[in-house]
Amino acid sequence: MEGSVVLLIVLGVFALFVILGYNRLVGLRNTVDKAFASIDAMAKKRYDLIPNLVATVSKYMEHERGTLTDITEMRAKAVSGNLSDNEKVDLDNKISRAMGGIMVAVENYPDLKANQNFLQLQGSLNEIEEQLSAARRAYNSAVTDYNNACQMFPSNVFAMMFNFKTRRLFEITEVERQNVDVKSLFG
Amino acid sequence: MKSLNEFESFFEKEMMPDLRLLDKRRKVIVRRSMMVVLFSVLALLLLVVVYMNFGKADGQDSNILWFIIAGVLIVVGGIIAGSVWARDKTFYTDFKTQVVERIVTFISPDLTYEPKNHIGSDSFQRSRIFLKNVDRYNGDDMVQGKIDKTQVWFSEVKAEYKNTTTDSKGRTKTTWHTIFKGMFFIADFNKHFQTSTVVLPNRLGKGFLASFFNKMNLARREKHVRLEDPDFNKHFVVYGEDQIEARYVLSTSLMQRITEFKEKHPNPLYISFVNSFLYVAIAYNKNLFEPSYFKKLTRFSLVKEFFEEIQLAVSIVEELNLNNRIWTKQ
Numbered sequence: 114m115e116g117s118v119v120l121l122i123v124l125g126v127f128a129l130f131v132i133l134g135y136n137r138l139v140g141l142r143n144t145v146d147k148a149f150a151s152i153d154a155m156a157k158k159r160y161d162l163i164p165n166l167v168a169t170v171s172k173y174m175e176h177e178r179g180t181l182t183d184i185t186e187m188r189a190k191a192v193s194g195n196l197s198d199n200e201k202v203d204l205d206n207k208i209s210r211a212m213g214g215i216m217v218a219v220e221n222y223p224d225l226k227a228n229q230n231f232l233q234l235q236g237s238l239n240e241i242e243e244q245l246s247a248a249r250r251a252y253n254s255a256v257t258d259y260n261n262a263c264q265m266f267p268s269n270v271f272a273m274m275f276n277f278k279t280r281r282l283f284e285i286t287e288v289e290r291q292n293v294d295v296k297s298l299f300g
Numbered sequence: 301m302k303s304l305n306e307f308e309s310f311f312e313k314e315m316m317p318d319l320r321l322l323d324k325r326r327k328v329i330v331r332r333s334m335m336v337v338l339f340s341v342l343a344l345l346l347l348v349v350v351y352m353n354f355g356k357a358d359g360q361d362s363n364i365l366w367f368i369i370a371g372v373l374i375v376v377g378g379i380i381a382g383s384v385w386a387r388d389k390t391f392y393t394d395f396k397t398q399v400v401e402r403i404v405t406f407i408s409p410d411l412t413y414e415p416k417n418h419i420g421s422d423s424f425q426r427s428r429i430f431l432k433n434v435d436r437y438n439g440d441d442m443v444q445g446k447i448d449k450t451q452v453w454f455s456e457v458k459a460e461y462k463n464t465t466t467d468s469k470g471r472t473k474t475t476w477h478t479i480f481k482g483m484f485f486i487a488d489f490n491k492h493f494q495t496s497t498v499v500l501p502n503r504l505g506k507g508f509l510a511s512f513f514n515k516m517n518l519a520r521r522e523k524h525v526r527l528e529d530p531d532f533n534k535h536f537v538v539y540g541e542d543q544i545e546a547r548y549v550l551s552t553s554l555m556q557r558i559t560e561f562k563e564k565h566p567n568p569l570y571i572s573f574v575n576s577f578l579y580v581a582i583a584y585n586k587n588l589f590e591p592s593y594f595k596k597l598t599r600f601s602l603v604k605e606f607f608e609e610i611q612l613a614v615s616i617v618e619e620l621n622l623n624n625r626i627w628t629k630q
Contacts, residue, residue, distance in 0.1 A: 148543075236626065236627050236628040237628055239626045239627050240491070240492075240627040240628055243548055243551060243627070244544070244548050246547075246551070247544050247546075247548035248547075250528065251544045251547050254525075254526050254543070255543075257526075258526075
């Protein structure tokens with residue numbers, strides 16, 4: 114009789130432990146997903162600005178026509194949906210690089226640099242770039258918390274039991290470092 | 301930004317004559333205060349003598365004499381004290397308008413100085429740096445104006461809370477505790493944002509327990525924000541309502557700049573970002589911009605100290621790069 118009560122208590126405590134551990138992992142994973150979704154939202158905001166940018170810039174820039182059409186095509190592909198997460202990140206990096214190139218080329222067009230419309234666009238783009246970088250940092254921080262939970266004892270036991278996989282961190286790409294330079298050029 | 305050398309030559313050429321006059325007034329005040337103290341002590345001694353002689357038959361005449369002398373000393377001392385007070389009343393305000401105000405306008409002609417004004421308690425509480433209810437609030441030395449593209453306001457403030465206890469006999473005792481004393485600085489931040497982010501000194505340091513307690517700050521509605529800069533984390537702990545906006549405001553370069561600022565100035569530093577405004581609180585143990593009566597006013601070291609304290613507040617704009625308006629907020 115006594116023995117079964119003890120067994121029951123031990124089982125109960127164990128079950129509680131499992132439930133709490135499992136819920137914590139789910140909570141952390143949801144934070145990661147939410148953070149990834151906000152990166153996506155920021156990227157969309159940037160796509161929305163591209164047609165405007167192309168329209169403003171194309172009047173002035175003659176030698177960069179090719180780059181501008183490239184950007185427009187890439188944007189169309191990005192907003193069309195049905196891309197995997199990895200493809201999204203890839204495309205996003207390409208767009209970043211192309212836009213960085215345009216911003217550097219602006220230096221050669223003094224008229225454009227004085228254009229009020231363009232200056233405002235440039236402000237918005239800088240802002241979104243900074244928000245995007247903030248979202249990526251938030252994502253990395255959430256992933257670190259989640260990965261820690263997946264790899265550290267005792268939560269790693271539940272992670273294995275319920276098949277929680279670690280996620281990859283967003284690496285700060287070469288492109289992004291370059292973007293920072295571009296910003297300071299126009300500062 | 302004005303250099304210390306520029307300021308020294310300004311001090312020699314422009315401020316010295318006024319400082320000499322003020323110093324003369326200071327000397328008169330000190331001398332007369334000493335006389336008041338001396339007279340009071342003498343009068344007290346005489347009264348003691350009168351008291352000891354009281355009732356002795358042979359001491360009556362001299363008693364009256366001592367009594368009269370003591371009375372005269374008290375009256376004369378009172379008159380001197382009154383004249384000291386009349387001079388003293390305007391001494392500090394004159395010092396502030398002739399010295400502190402000129403330092404402020406020397407640093408930037410776009411700044412204005414009001415010795416008796418201060419940052420309002422509503423702004424102080426809006427900053428969300430100190431959550432304790434403020435029961436007594438005062439301050440002085442308000443400076444405001446534009447530094448290039450950035451509007452700034454700063455002043456000395458002191459905020460306190462009251463603690464009332466009742467003992468077993470029903471007597472109540474009130475004690476006052478300081479929440480914050482020092483320089484409070486507000487600037488129009490160069491980015492738009494809606495939520496609040498608070499940067500507080502990291503009192504617990506590194507390690508598992510420290511990060512555990514830093515994480516659980518139950519008093520705040522802002523949640524702990526774990527940032528990636530280890531030097532920054534050594535000095536500060538950050539709470540924010542929105543994880544992404546906190547990082548948008550605290551960009552990697554801003555974290556570096558704040559760390560550098562902190563490493564230059566050892567005073568406790570509190571920062572917050574609320575509704576597109578930046579709030580900075582720098583704690584000081586002393587009263588700012590108030591000279592001592594017992595030290596010479598014409599020393600360069602005195603005005604240098606005031607210059608550096610104002611310059612420190614003004615330098616926040618440059619050190620944190622607030623004039624860099626490359627975003628949509630102009």
